[in-house]
Amino acid sequence: MAPVGTILARLKGLYSKHQGLFLSLALVMMSPHYQCKRLRYAQYGLTGSLNALKAAAKFQFLANDTLFQVALTLLYVVPFYLSPATRPSPSLSRDAPSVIRARIRVVTLSCITCSLVVLWLIVEKGGSSPSAALTLMGWWPLDLGDILRTLLLTAILFLGPLYERGIAEGEWRSWFSRTSWSQSLSGWIGWRNYVAGPITEEVMFRSALVPLHILARVSPGRIVFLSPLYFGIAHVHHFYEFRLTHPDTPGLAALLRSLFQFGYTTVFGWYATFVYIRTGSLLAVILAHSFCNWCGLPRLWGRVEAGEPLGPPLRGKKDEDRNGNTVTVGDGQLGIGWTVAYYVLLVAGAVGFAWCLYPLTNSYNALVTFDKSTRGQSMRGRN
Numbered sequence: 001m002a003p004v005g006t007i008l009a010r011l012k013g014l015y016s017k018h019q020g021l022f023l024s025l026a027l028v029m030m031s032p033h034y035q036c037k038r039l040r041y042a043q044y045g046l047t048g049s050l051n052a053l054k055a056a057a058k059f060q061f062l063a064n065d066t067l068f069q070v071a072l073t074l075l076y077v078v079p080f081y082l083s084p085a086t087r088p089s090p091s092l093s094r095d096a097p098s099v100i101r102a103r104i105r106v107v108t109l110s111c112i113t114c115s116l117v118v119l120w121l122i123v124e125k126g127g128s129s130p131s132a133a134l135t136l137m138g139w140w141p142l143d144l145g146d147i148l149r150t151l152l153l154t155a156i157l158f159l160g161p162l163y164e165r166g167i168a169e170g171e172w173r174s175w176f177s178r179t180s181w182s183q184s185l186s187g188w189i190g191w192r193n194y195v196a197g198p199i200t201e202e203v204m205f206r207s208a209l210v211p212l213h214i215l216a217r218v219s220p221g222r223i224v225f226l227s228p229l230y231f232g233i234a235h236v237h238h239f240y241e242f243r244l245t246h247p248d249t250p251g252l253a254a255l256l257r258s259l260f261q262f263g264y265t266t267v268f269g270w271y272a273t274f275v276y277i278r279t280g281s282l283l284a285v286i287l288a289h290s291f292c293n294w295c296g297l298p299r300l301w302g303r304v305e306a307g308e309p310l311g312p313p314l315r316g317k318k319d320e321d322r323n324g325n326t327v328t329v330g331d332g333q334l335g336i337g338w339t340v341a342y343y344v345l346l347v348a349g350a351v352g353f354a355w356c357l358y359p360l361t362n363s364y365n366a367l368v369t370f371d372k373s374t375r376g377q378s379m380r381g382r383n
Contacts, residue, residue, distance in 0.1 A: 069227075070233075072114060072204065072208060072209060073233055075110050075204075076110055076200070076204050079103075079106040079107065080106070080237070082106075083106070086103050088244055089244060090244050094238075100189065100191070101188065104191075104192065104196045104200075107196075107200045111199075111203045111204055114203075114204055115207065115208060118211060119134075119137065122215065126215050135365075136211040136215075137208070137211055137282070138207045138280055138283075138285075139207070142281070142283060143363065143365055146281045146284050149279075149360040149361070150275055150284040150285070150287070150360070150361070151284075151287055151288065152360060153275075153356055153357065153361065154291050155291070157349050157350065157353040158292075158298065158349065159345045159348060159352070160298055160299070160342050160343065160347075160348075161295050161299070161346075163341065164299065164342050165295075168305075168306060168334060193293045194290045197293065198286045198287075198293065199286055201234075201289065202282060202285050203282070205234070206272060206276045207276075207282050209227050210227060210273060210276055210367075211367075214277075214367055220368045220370050223273060223277065224273045224274050225270060227273055228266050228268075228272070231265060231266065232262045232265045232269060235265045236258055236262055239254060239257075242257065242258070271288075274357075274361070275361055276367075277367050277368055278361035278362070278367075278370075279363040280363065280366060280367045281363075298346060299346075303336070304334055
């Protein structure tokens with residue numbers, strides 16, 4: 001054990017550099033819930049109160065440093081514009097297969113780099129073990145129950161759209177067809193929307209950002225509602241790309257489109273972050289992300305009709321000049337009852353989602369707890 005004088009000197013140095021932080025952490029140590037929190041810190045390898053204080057002090061600045069979080073966001077977006085192969089132009093859409101392939105390569109490299117940096121920070125600066133760091137980053141354990149419950153919860157939310165696509169438009173048969181799934185994933189647009197996009201975005205904005213906030217002892221509520229803002233910001237660059245490829249669209253309309261996209265991506269980020277914290281499963285939020293991309297935005301007005309396009313044109317991976325064909329089903333008008341049923345299910349799904357949000361995300365693998373008595377500060381909760 002280190003001499004008392006040495007420990008006091010270290011505490012004095014920490015206090016002189018980070019007075020406000022040290023005082024707040026000291027108050028936490030004196031709280032009646034602190035012993036419980038020490039045990040939860042130990043699960044990440046942060047044994048001892050001094051190590052917990054040091055780890056929290058180091059990560060507090062990363063979690064509160066807006067520049068650091070913006071840097072991670074830019075690490076995801078900026079590579080799209082560094083090469084002519086990844087940059088869109090008036091004659092080259094972001095949906096062009098060559099652009100999608102190049103972007104997947106560079107963003108994969110960005111995610112690997114960011115993940116390694118965060119892993120190093122957690123292990124070397126946070127004093128955690130590699131296995132505990134991988135747990136905090138959502139890579140382990142793989143709990144099938146958490147994954148299935150997350151998908152069920154997401155499906156409840158999209159009950160109306162599932163009814164419209166599966167029943168009203170008659171698409172449900174293709175959901176169980178290997179050929180249909182293969183066709184969707186064989187095109188580069190489908191591969192980006194359902195595989196590469198969800199994986200890379202969740203790795204960057206959940207697996208990398210959230211653990212730094214947790215180790216800095218940021219409250220779960222603040223993590224859920226603030227960190228996804230960077231996820232929304234990461235989609236704002238679509239405004240520039242849309243203006244390039246749609247120069248005739250009025251600027252105000254393009255801006256409103258981008259603001260709307262920022263809004264719904266941020267809302268999804270709230271949900272994904274909540275699920276990630278409650279289940280500790282990166283795979284669960286990746287699959288939920290893919291599911292939401294597949295469903296698209298729900299209809300909020302208008303009648304349900306058959307014969308509508310089911311998705312964007314599919315492009316082959318090898319033939320960049322191939323023209324995709326829009327898939328349609330049905331050829332008749334549906335009665336008003338179909339529309340009424342859709343909106344009833346849409347509301348029922350929203351109510352059911354709110355009702356099941358906490359029960360279906362209740363997990364033994366939760367990274368933190370939303371405990372009012374501890375102001376949401378406890379780590380690695382066992383609900």
